[in-house]
Amino acid sequence: MDALLQRPPFADPHVDIRVAKASPLSPDLLQRMHGYWRAANYLSVGQIYLRANPLLERPLTMADIKPRLLGHWGTTPGLNLIYVHLNRLIVEHDLDMIAIIGPGHGGPGIVANTYLEGSYTERYPAIERSRGGMERLFRQFSWPGGIPSHVAPETPGSIHEGGELGYSLAHAYGAAFDNPDLIVGCVIGDGEAETGALAASWHSNKFLNPARDGAVLPILHLNGFKIANPTVLARIGDEELASLLRGYGHEPFFVEGDDPMLVHQQLAGALDTVLDHIRTIQREARSATPSGLRPRWPMIVLRTPKGWTGPKIVDGKPVEGTWRAHQVPIADFADPEHLVQLEDWLRSYKAEELFDAAGKFREDFASLAPTGHSRMGSNPHANGGELMRALALPDFRSHAVALAAPGAVRAAATATLGSYLKEAMALNLGASNMRLFGPDETASNRLQAVYNVTGKTWMAEVGPNDTDLAQDGRVMEVLSEHLCQGWLEGYLLTGRHGLFSCYEAFVHIVDSMVNQHAKWLKTTRAIPWRKPIASLNYLLTSHVWRQDHNGSSHQDPGFLDHVANRTAEVARIYLPPDANCLLSVADHCLRSRNYVNVIVAGKQPEWQWLTIDEAVRHCTIGAGIWDWASDAGEPDVVLACAGDVPTLETLAAATLLREYVPDIRVRVVNVVDLMVLQPQSEHPHGLDDRAFDAMFTTDRPVIFAFHGYPSLVHRLAYARHGHHNFHVRGYKGEGTTTTPFDMVVMNDLDRYRLALDAIERVPRLKNRVPAETARYWAMMERHKLYVAEEGDDLPEVRDWRWKR
Known part of the structure; x- marks a missing residue:
């Protein structure tokens, strides 16, 4: 045996385990x-x-x-x-x-x-x-x-x-x-x-x-x-x-x-x-x-x-x-x-x-x-709700990204959340009622700060180059989404708390498991003696728009559609646009009961948009007009977005539109809680019709940049007054190993396509459409040539900063 390998043998229980007791019953x-x-x-x-x-x-x-x-x-x-x-x-x-x-x-x-x-x-x-x-x-x-x-x-x-x-x-x-x-x-x-x-x-x-x-x-x-x-x-x-x-x-x-x-x-x-x-x-x-x-x-x-x-x-x-x-x-x-x-x-x-x-x-x-x-x-x-004790959670505001102005700082959202989770783990070590679950991806998903408090549970062999393994660890990592999901469900159903972090494309492996758990939660709501349990919380990261290096095998946002099909009593989907919104959403989800909460957030450094107080207000409502990115008065076009990369592309499209058409009036609407798109009659988180109409209008074109498949937005918003004005861009199954920006280009979610969409749908700009279409295709040709020759995105894309 390799002397460097610590191979714990099986313990001798000091009983004969081969022979059972004979005839123990009188x-x-x-x-x-x-x-x-x-x-x-x-x-x-x-x-x-x-x-x-x-x-x-x-x-x-x-x-x-x-x-x-x-x-x-x-x-x-x-x-x-x-x-x-x-x-x-x-x-x-x-x-x-x-x-x-x-x-x-x-x-x-x-x-x-x-x-x-x-x-x-x-x-x-x-x-x-x-x-x-x-x-x-x-x-x-x-x-x-x-x-x-x-x-x-x-x-x-x-x-x-x-x-x-x-x-x-x-x-x-x-x-x-x-x-x-x-x-x-x-x-x-x-x-x-x-x-x-x-x-x-x-x-x-x-x-x-x-x-x-x-x-x-x-x-x-x-x-x-x-x-x-x-x-x-x-x-x-x-x-x-x-x-x-x-x-x-x-x-x-x-x-x-x-x-x-x-x-x-x-x-x-x-x-x-x-x-x-x-x-x-x-x-x-x-x-x-x-x-x-x-x-x-x-x-x-x-x-x-x-x-x-x-x-x-x-x-x-x-x-x-x-x-x-x-x-x-x-x-x-x-x-x-x-x-x-x-x-x-x-x-x-x-x-x-x-x-x-x-x-x-x-x-x-x-x-x-x-x-x-x-x-x-x-x-x-x-009946785990009878035993459940609330988590001791830190003040998430203390982990916020300091921000002097929108787009002034870059930060990795999940790394920011990792700092919060580290403190949450520390606060609950004595209670032994919180664990973090994930298929070998805690560090990959930038949550490794938790290792400063607790290691990864491990009872098997330990090699000389292994790190962060501990028999008393509270991070559960095994390369089986089924096991992570099953362990977490058993943990929650017996009165404890947890979070499951996973690559977005591969969480589909547990599609049928989340079905069963959601049905369980729905049924128990009508059983008086079943007490509420902690919510099943997913953090989906390494998501579709930043899996350009891994190619199409790692690109699939369809779990959102799957969860959205679950009953409105149970399903919740959050798409925080930046780190501070992620902190607010995660804290809310960890405190919630009897839900399936899905949070999608990127792990790469991205521009930050809202202060922590702004983030809390925004997430509490679930959607809102970003006044700092919008023009006063009634808009010519509404640029809506849900998801961190779609938000980036939407804000960049707003700057392009003002450059192309200086007198255009743009309104930027960001959606954090996807369920606000549904009417209140369909989902308790739905905005009432007056608030929805005031935000999106009923008669202006809405260019909606969405993290997932476009059909989901249409399905959620189909009963809204202005739905016929919605034009949704999102993932359409195109992807390969390429640059980050080329991924959005391949799926028509890029800023140039969004800007052209807006011009095509504003009636007074009809005469500009041919010229702007030509401009768009010229840019696409330039982008494709640069990517092929340099292996990177155009400098004006890569180095873009928000400005008004």
């Missing part, structure tokens, strides 16, 4: 736990099928069956088994534990278990633990106006939307960071394990510090099939699978079988051993003399039949243990035999032994569940 406890599992399975089947007759007090009829059978049975019995066993672990060891359920549509099982433990009824009093409550429980599932078939915001104890696969393990680690007493049980479906996001998530254990973080217990649930195909990890053999998981840094314990009593004992023994291992890791790391060695964290591989305890044969075809058990095993009730088969299936759980005549869960089984906040359905970590 006969009585085994029977009671098995009964609890039967009850959960019965309630799960009932939710999928029944609208009435919940206790089977009479033979089933077609009137008892839902007309639309929706839901997923295949994964549910395995989830029920895990939940029952985690309950035992919580009770016996007084654990603080939540469960994250990766298998997408295991909703009936988690709803059933939270109902059995009482947390569901506490959140939804109409679903009481009685015959009537059980009927309402069944009827609401996948019913119009009811609840979805997957684990969702409506499900007590959940911080993980089960509708899309791949993010459970990242969410689990996000929840565990800075939660030293929390254990997160994370069930990973073998179908979900095939996703790229989940495959990367195994590496999260290299960022989990047992001295200060909680623990994640991954439970890989192999039931063998997806919707219609076998799963990869179920078909590669235990030896290969174990090697894979050990390579990820875990020690797997295998539990498998189809005999419930044997599986109960195996799983209980594995969980006891795993918990011993977790506690040993944490005890050593938190001792007076920790070894500093990276632990090999334990996990469980649970292999059970898909659709376990369900019908084995339907219409002569095998169901249990096959892909046919994935959704609704018995679906066609035109065949009377199917009704008999469903009733036999339901009666196989012997509900009369589990529930009394009034429908209440019998106490000898119910007493197995934890109580109070120890119940996973009532744990406050799964």
Whole structure:
């Protein structure tokens, strides 16, 4: 081994991690736990099928069956088994534990278990633990106006939307960071394990510090099939699978079988051993003399039949243990035999032994569940707003760029923000409730000032030339946007705060993840017991207009369109034109709750326009006329802009217009909050019509220079009175490795094009259009020749300064 390489070996936990405890359950406890599992399975089947007759007090009829059978049975019995066993672990060891359920549509099982433990009824009093409550429980599932078939915001104890696969393990680690007493049980479906996001998530254990973080217990649930195909990890053999998981840094314990009593004992023994291992890791790391060695964290591989305890044969075809058990095993009730088969299936759980005549869960089984906040359905970590503490934030004004006049100083906006974030990190180190997330780009994005306060979290090898790595660091860097997003979501959903900085073009990798989080936030707004959490804050930099050196692969502002499609209750988009506006916007976003905030700002030194007081006023309104750049009175043309480079080009276009047409009257309008363009009826940030009309006019041409795709401005402003006057320039998909100014030229966003646009649309200047068009093309020819010969922009562009 290279002597210069610090390669921390895996810690020896001083327990035998290969052999689980044998038969830890007494006969009585085994029977009671098995009964609890039967009850959960019965309630799960009932939710999928029944609208009435919940206790089977009479033979089933077609009137008892839902007309639309929706839901997923295949994964549910395995989830029920895990939940029952985690309950035992919580009770016996007084654990603080939540469960994250990766298998997408295991909703009936988690709803059933939270109902059995009482947390569901506490959140939804109409679903009481009685015959009537059980009927309402069944009827609401996948019913119009009811609840979805997957684990969702409506499900007590959940911080993980089960509708899309791949993010459970990242969410689990996000929840565990800075939660030293929390254990997160994370069930990973073998179908979900095939996703790229989940495959990367195994590496999260290299960022989990047992001295200060909680623990994640991954439970890989192999039931063998997806919707219609076998799963990869179920078909590669235990030896290969174990090697894979050990390579990820875990020690797997295998539990498998189809005999419930044997599986109960195996799983209980594995969980006891795993918990011993977790506690040993944490005890050593938190001792007076920790070894500093990276632990090999334990996990469980649970292999059970898909659709376990369900019908084995339907219409002569095998169901249990096959892909046919994935959704609704018995679906066609035109065949009377199917009704008999469903009733036999339901009666196989012997509900009369589990529930009394009034429908209440019998106490000898119910007493197995934890109580109070120890119940996973009532744990406050799964309703993070209950635990959230506000950030201690510095006065952002103290980090402002001093400015004597517009355009007098150049500064890098994100570097200015980095100074603010450094102080914010320092103020919150003791509270351990703020982290910065990004895919290997913190320094690239000019936020490296935070390293003066805290390093980058790192538990793996350290080489001689590594910098700013620290086991107790609070900057989370890994080259996976999925992991950064998943960690941050888990962190926010358990009551903490964070910021995700990313190259603008590559944030698209998490498009579907932000969809799910935005939907979660929207749904929770209508759930009274869900408390608000800190907003999901994005800082997008290294943006499209300053990626000229990297070429078209790094040029895409389309995330703005994607977020703008989210509900107005949640989506916020900010385009600060300079560093002081960025400070104001960032401070606002870090203080906000229940939003998805997108901030786009450049990292290169650019001219600064507003003092900090002016910036605060401007950002508070969201848009405004820049009087210092505008002519008095009614304008001939409005030059509007949103984004730092479009603002630069707009101000330069204003100076060109005054040079070309000395008597022209120009108004410059800058937009910081993109949502002000929408009417108030569409978005709460929308300017009222009178303010919008006063700013943009209703009868004058508006040349709008926009950071992103032009269609987004039209879509947001289409209902405004003067929208027909809007002519929007923005990114149109043109880009290569070239100079900064040539990038805007290629997309017709340059100052010369904007000036010509204005002249073409001012009626009294119609006779000047031919000459100005010729002037424009002559300039373009000169620009192209200079760029090709010199590899740089024209001096009058490169050295341009604002002047009036």
